Amino acid sequence: MTAGCNCRSVEWTENMIRTISPLRANFGRCTACAVRSLSICGALDETDLVEFERIARQVHLAPSEALFSAGQVASSVHNLTAGVARLYKLLPDGRRQVIGFALPGDFLGTMPSIRYSYSADAIKRVSACRFPVDAFKHFIEQRPHFLLRINEFASRELMLAQQQMLLLGRRTAEEKVAAFLVGWRARLAHIGDERQTVSLPMSRQDIADYLGLTIETVSRTLTRFEREKMLVIVSGGVRLLDCPRAEAMAAA
Amino acid sequence: MTAGCNCRSVEWTENMIRTISPLRANFGRCTACAVRSLSICGALDETDLVEFERIARQVHLAPSEALFSAGQVASSVHNLTAGVARLYKLLPDGRRQVIGFALPGDFLGTMPSIRYSYSADAIKRVSACRFPVDAFKHFIEQRPHFLLRINEFASRELMLAQQQMLLLGRRTAEEKVAAFLVGWRARLAHIGDERQTVSLPMSRQDIADYLGLTIETVSRTLTRFEREKMLVIVSGGVRLLDCPRAEAMAAA
DNA sequence: CGAGCACTTGATCGGGTTCAAGACCGGTGG
DNA sequence: CCACCGGTCTTGAACCCGATCAAGTGCTCG
Incomplete structure (x- = not known):
C-alpha cells in the first residue's frame, strides 16, 4: 500500500x-x-x-x-x-x-x-x-x-x-458521528484495511469540521457511544462493538 | 429561454x-x-x-x-x-x-x-x-x-x-439566505434572465430544505433583510436593493 | 519530570427549532 | 363583486440541541 x-x-x-x-x-x-x-x-x-x-x-x-x-x-x-x-x-x-x-x-x-x-x-x-x-x-x-x-x-x-x-443539513450530531464512523470504516475496507478496530488518523477537530460540529460535541458523542457500549475508544481509532446499531443511526 | x-x-x-x-x-x-x-x-x-x-x-x-x-x-x-x-x-x-x-x-x-x-x-x-x-x-x-x-x-x-x-456546515442562517439569493441570481443571469428582481419559483420550504434551515427561519431572515432595506419581498421573488451587502454576507 | 498539545468533561448560553396563531393571497362559487 | 376556503407565508413565544466558555486530564516527547 x-x-x-x-x-x-x-x-x-x-x-x-x-x-x-x-x-x-x-x-x-x-x-x-x-x-x-x-x-x-x-x-x-x-x-x-x-x-x-x-x-x-x-x-x-x-x-x-x-x-x-x-x-x-x-x-x-x-x-x-x-x-x-x-x-x-x-x-x-x-x-x-x-x-x-x-x-x-x-x-x-x-x-x-x-x-x-x-x-x-x-x-x-x-x-x-x-x-x-x-x-x-x-x-x-x-x-x-x-x-x-x-x-x-x-x-x-x-x-x-x-x-x-444531507448529513450536514438534516442530521443530528449523534447521527452525524455514527454515519461518519460507518462510512469511514467502509472506505477503509474498500482499500483493503478491514479490521474490527476502525483507525481514525484525523484529529477530533478534523472530524468536527467534516461534520459541521464542534470538537466538544464530537468528543462528547463518542464518549456517550462508549458509555452505551456501542464502541470502545482506543488510541488512534475506535473499535465498533455494535455495528448494526451504528448503521441504524447512520441509515439512509 | x-x-x-x-x-x-x-x-x-x-x-x-x-x-x-x-x-x-x-x-x-x-x-x-x-x-x-x-x-x-x-x-x-x-x-x-x-x-x-x-x-x-x-x-x-x-x-x-x-x-x-x-x-x-x-x-x-x-x-x-x-x-x-x-x-x-x-x-x-x-x-x-x-x-x-x-x-x-x-x-x-x-x-x-x-x-x-x-x-x-x-x-x-x-x-x-x-x-x-x-x-x-x-x-x-x-x-x-x-x-x-x-x-x-x-x-x-x-x-x-x-x-x-461549506454553507451547510459552517454558515449562519443569515449567511445561508444571503448566499442563496446571490447564488441564485447568478444562475439566473447565466441563463439570460438578468433582472433587478430575482425570481424565486421555489417555495420557502424548498429554500429551507436547501439551506438546512426551517421555513420559519427563512421567512424571518427574509423579513429582517427587508426591514434592513437590503431587499424588498415581492410576489414570486425578491428585489435586491443592496447587492454589495448581500454579496458581503455571502462572501467566500 | 515538565511542557505542550489533543482530548475530555462540566456549566452556561444562544441561535435556530418547535409549537401555535394569525395574515395574506389566489382561486372559486354564490 | 365579494364571501369563503385552502394553502403558503409570516409572526410570536417557549424551548432545546449544540455552541461557547472554562477547566481538567492524559499522553508524548524533550
Missing part, C-alpha cells in the same frame, strides 16, 4: 520537481503500484501506463504539509498512492469545512478549473503522483476509455458530496 | 411518451434549441446533433410531477430545456435535503449508477430531453469531445456541491 516508494530525498520543492529531467528513471513503478486497480489508472493497459508514468512526478509529504492550497493556480492534478489527506475549504474568518478525506487510490483534481477550489494537506505521511494539467489533459483526450473512468470517479465523488449535504 | 417549445398538448402522461413512434419527427428541434450552447449539447456539431436527437424523447411535466425518484432503476439521463426542477434526498422519517435546483441547460444523470441517488421533480412546468442510458452511453463513448464536456459539467457540479457543504 505504500506504493513501493524508494526515493531517498524527503523534501522536494516545487522548483526541484520542475527541473528534473524527463529521463529520470521511474519505469516500472506504475506496474508495481499497489493501488492501481483502485485508482483511475486501473483503466490503463501496459502500453498506456508507460507513457502515463512518464508525465508523473512523485510527491511526498510529511503530516500537515500542503499538497496544494485553495486559490493557487491549479497547475497539477494528483493521484494519492499512500497516506491520508484532508480536503477543506476556509471562510475568511477562519471557519473551516472539511469536504473530504483522501485515501490511496483517490484522484484529486477538478480539471476545467483555473484555480484550486479547496486545499489539501497530509494527515499521515502522503505519497502522490503529480501530473501537470496540460500533459494530463493531452493524455486523456486521446484515450476515451480513460476519460470514461475519470468520469465514473467524478460521479461517485458527486454522489458522496450529495450524501454529505 | 423557453427553449422554443411550441407543443400544444399540455399534459403528457408517462404512457403517451413511451408509445410515441421513433419516426415522430422532431428533427430540427435540437438545432433550434435555445439552451443548446449552455448545455452539454453545446459540444456537438450538426452531424452529431442529428444522431443525438434521434435517441432523445421529449418529456413534459406539470409542477410537482416527478422526473425520476431516488431508488428507481436509473434507466434514463435528462437534459433540462425549460422550467425549474428541485433535486432532493429524503431520510426515512421524512426529513428532506434539497441538493440543488435545476435550470434549463442543466444535465441530470450520474451515469455509472444503477439507481437514482436522488429525486427530481418540477417546480415550474418542466421540459426535458430524456435519453435511455444505454443509447446515451453508447453515443458518448465514441465522442471523446462530448465526454470531455460532460466531465466539465460534472466537475462544476462537484465544485458547487463542495461550496454547499
Whole structure:
C-alpha cells in the first residue's frame, strides 16, 4: 500500500520537481503500484501506463504539509498512492469545512478549473503522483476509455458530496458521528484495511469540521457511544462493538 | 429561454411518451434549441446533433410531477430545456435535503449508477430531453469531445456541491439566505434572465430544505433583510436593493 | 519530570427549532 | 363583486440541541 516508494530525498520543492529531467528513471513503478486497480489508472493497459508514468512526478509529504492550497493556480492534478489527506475549504474568518478525506487510490483534481477550489494537506505521511494539467489533459483526450473512468470517479465523488449535504443539513450530531464512523470504516475496507478496530488518523477537530460540529460535541458523542457500549475508544481509532446499531443511526 | 417549445398538448402522461413512434419527427428541434450552447449539447456539431436527437424523447411535466425518484432503476439521463426542477434526498422519517435546483441547460444523470441517488421533480412546468442510458452511453463513448464536456459539467457540479457543504456546515442562517439569493441570481443571469428582481419559483420550504434551515427561519431572515432595506419581498421573488451587502454576507 | 498539545468533561448560553396563531393571497362559487 | 376556503407565508413565544466558555486530564516527547 505504500506504493513501493524508494526515493531517498524527503523534501522536494516545487522548483526541484520542475527541473528534473524527463529521463529520470521511474519505469516500472506504475506496474508495481499497489493501488492501481483502485485508482483511475486501473483503466490503463501496459502500453498506456508507460507513457502515463512518464508525465508523473512523485510527491511526498510529511503530516500537515500542503499538497496544494485553495486559490493557487491549479497547475497539477494528483493521484494519492499512500497516506491520508484532508480536503477543506476556509471562510475568511477562519471557519473551516472539511469536504473530504483522501485515501490511496483517490484522484484529486477538478480539471476545467483555473484555480484550486479547496486545499489539501497530509494527515499521515502522503505519497502522490503529480501530473501537470496540460500533459494530463493531452493524455486523456486521446484515450476515451480513460476519460470514461475519470468520469465514473467524478460521479461517485458527486454522489458522496450529495450524501454529505444531507448529513450536514438534516442530521443530528449523534447521527452525524455514527454515519461518519460507518462510512469511514467502509472506505477503509474498500482499500483493503478491514479490521474490527476502525483507525481514525484525523484529529477530533478534523472530524468536527467534516461534520459541521464542534470538537466538544464530537468528543462528547463518542464518549456517550462508549458509555452505551456501542464502541470502545482506543488510541488512534475506535473499535465498533455494535455495528448494526451504528448503521441504524447512520441509515439512509 | 423557453427553449422554443411550441407543443400544444399540455399534459403528457408517462404512457403517451413511451408509445410515441421513433419516426415522430422532431428533427430540427435540437438545432433550434435555445439552451443548446449552455448545455452539454453545446459540444456537438450538426452531424452529431442529428444522431443525438434521434435517441432523445421529449418529456413534459406539470409542477410537482416527478422526473425520476431516488431508488428507481436509473434507466434514463435528462437534459433540462425549460422550467425549474428541485433535486432532493429524503431520510426515512421524512426529513428532506434539497441538493440543488435545476435550470434549463442543466444535465441530470450520474451515469455509472444503477439507481437514482436522488429525486427530481418540477417546480415550474418542466421540459426535458430524456435519453435511455444505454443509447446515451453508447453515443458518448465514441465522442471523446462530448465526454470531455460532460466531465466539465460534472466537475462544476462537484465544485458547487463542495461550496454547499461549506454553507451547510459552517454558515449562519443569515449567511445561508444571503448566499442563496446571490447564488441564485447568478444562475439566473447565466441563463439570460438578468433582472433587478430575482425570481424565486421555489417555495420557502424548498429554500429551507436547501439551506438546512426551517421555513420559519427563512421567512424571518427574509423579513429582517427587508426591514434592513437590503431587499424588498415581492410576489414570486425578491428585489435586491443592496447587492454589495448581500454579496458581503455571502462572501467566500 | 515538565511542557505542550489533543482530548475530555462540566456549566452556561444562544441561535435556530418547535409549537401555535394569525395574515395574506389566489382561486372559486354564490 | 365579494364571501369563503385552502394553502403558503409570516409572526410570536417557549424551548432545546449544540455552541461557547472554562477547566481538567492524559499522553508524548524533550
